[in-house]
Amino acid sequence: MKSHRKELWFEVPTRRGFLNITAEVEQCLRESGVREGLVLVNAMHITASVFVNDDERGLHQDFERFLERLAPHEPVGQYRHNDTGEDNADAHLKRQLFGREVVVAVTEGRLDFGPWEQIFYGEFDGRRRKRVLVKIVGD
Secondary structure, eight states, rough: EEEEEEEEEEOOOSSEEEEEEEEEEHHHHHHTTTTSSEEEEOOTTTTEEEEEEEEHHHHHHHHHHHHHHSSSSSSSGOOOGGGTOOOOOOHHHHHHOSEEEEEEEEETTOOOOOOEEEEEEEEESSSSOOEEEEEEEOO
């Protein structure tokens, strides 16, 4: 069995954003040489997420509105975490909603997606470099 590990680094210039990282993950898969196995894609920061969904602009705007209704950024004083001097408690909550990681099957050397599925990096407290781990195992 083969194992391949790579870190991808991102810096979203705004507080929140969604990046389609499917092409970067596919490149990691090509580098690995794995034809049958699994790909783990994991946000290595507690205010970021990795998830699978459709790459459609209106849907991304819906994500933003949904998350802001459930865990609004302001007023920052509503969160005890922010008593430490931080202002990102909402980002921690948003990460819990969208999740830490995804696992995608690899079949015949390709990501085995359903219709319209893509891999996204979700940033909820941006403006600094953060990393995503891609771990690929298989034959």
